[in-house]
Amino acid sequence: MEERRQITLDELIKVIRNKSELTDNFEVKSSTVLYDELGLDSLDVVELVMEVEYEFNVQVNDQNIERVRTVGELLSGINK
Numbered sequence: 001m002e003e004r005r006q007i008t009l010d011e012l013i014k015v016i017r018n019k020s021e022l023t024d025n026f027e028v029k030s031s032t033v034l035y036d037e038l039g040l041d042s043l044d045v046v047e048l049v050m051e052v053e054y055e056f057n058v059q060v061n062d063q064n065i066e067r068v069r070t071v072g073e074l075l076s077g078i079n080k
Contacts, residue, residue, distance in 0.1 A: 006079050030072030
């Protein structure tokens with residue numbers, strides 16, 4: 001059985017930066033809140049996950065990301 005690829009925090013942050021209008025000096029880290037600090041809504045988060053799935057050829061269970069609030073929680077949900 002093939003081991004599932006794990007996405008790194010840096011890889012996720014790169015996708016977030018590419019899909020949003022963040023300034024270069026805004027620091028995105030594991031504790032960054034998706035909705036407040038990044039200004040994302042639930043549709044934006046779904047689009048981010050779809051981009052991760054496409055870019056890294058992985059499948060993400062939607063139940064793993066239903067209640068995420070931070071970048072770190074999103075990363076954990078993606079890697080479950």
